[in-house]
Amino acid sequence: MLLELENVQKTYGDFHLNCSMKIEEGRIIGLIGANGAGKSTLFKAVLQLIYTDGGSIHILGKGQEELTLQDREDIGAQMAASGFSSYLTIKKCIPILDRLYKRFDRERFIEACRKFDLPLDKLLKDFSTGMRAKFNVLVAMS
Numbered sequence: 001m002l003l004e005l006e007n008v009q010k011t012y013g014d015f016h017l018n019c020s021m022k023i024e025e026g027r028i029i030g031l032i033g034a035n036g037a038g039k040s041t042l043f044k045a046v047l048q049l050i051y052t053d054g055g056s057i058h059i060l061g062k063g064q065e066e067l068t069l070q071d072r073e074d075i076g077a078q079m080a081a082s083g084f085s086s087y088l089t090i091k092k093c094i095p096i097l098d099r100l101y102k103r104f105d106r107e108r109f110i111e112a113c114r115k116f117d118l119p120l121d122k123l124l125k126d127f128s129t130g131m132r133a134k135f136n137v138l139v140a141m142s
Contacts, residue, residue, distance in 0.1 A: 001022055001023070001024060001025070001058065001061060002023045002024060002025040002026075002027065002059070002060065003021075003022070003023040003046065003057075003058070003059055004021075004022045004023075004056075004057070004058040005019055005020055005021050005022075005042075005046070005055065005056075005057050005058075006020050006055055006056045006057075007019075007020055007054060007055040007056070008020070008042070008045055008052055008054070008055035008056070008057060009052060009053045009054035009055050010038075010041055010045060010050065010052050010053050011053055012041075015036065015038070015041075017038040017041050017042065017045075018055075019038065019042055019055075020055075031043075045057065046059065047075075048064055059071070059075065060074075073101060073102060073103065084096070084124060085124070086123065086124045086125035087123060087124070087125060088123070088124055089119075089120060089121050089122060089123055089124070090113055090118060090119070090120045090121075090122075090124075090135065091120045091121055093124075093139075094106060094109065094110070097109070097139065097142060101142070104142055105142065108142070109138060109142045112138050112141075112142075113135075113138060116134045116138070118131060118134055118135055118138070
């Protein structure tokens with residue numbers, strides 16, 4: 001099982017998340033829901049960016065505390081924002097990605113950017129919403 005959540009809970013004031021689901025290996029998913037439904041909270045919990053109030057999360061058949069550094073590098077996820085300064089270009093993001101990920105394939109990434117018509121020298125702040133989405137997906141896949 002790629003991802004298994006069992007009664008994962010998180011409470012912020014009046015908001016309460018309680019989620020269970022299983023995602024099999026080889027699947028690509030997206031969560032769709034109303035604003036404030038808990039989509040980002042769920043992903044943040046899976047990525048251990050926040051603490052949960054209960055439940056369990058297993059990734060690649062392991063509890064979160066059992067994941068190795070290599071396991072974590074194998075996980076590709078992208079939130080709404082890329083995390084890169086909007087005053088960078090894709091060209092300037094490449095060395096950062098290269099340092100962050102041992103298996104980052106610079107040539108494959110550049111080829112994918114060209115395939116999806118993403119300009120390597122344009123500031124990210126000048127990207128359209130669609131261009132930013134393409135960039136975010138390519139970063140996650142790389």
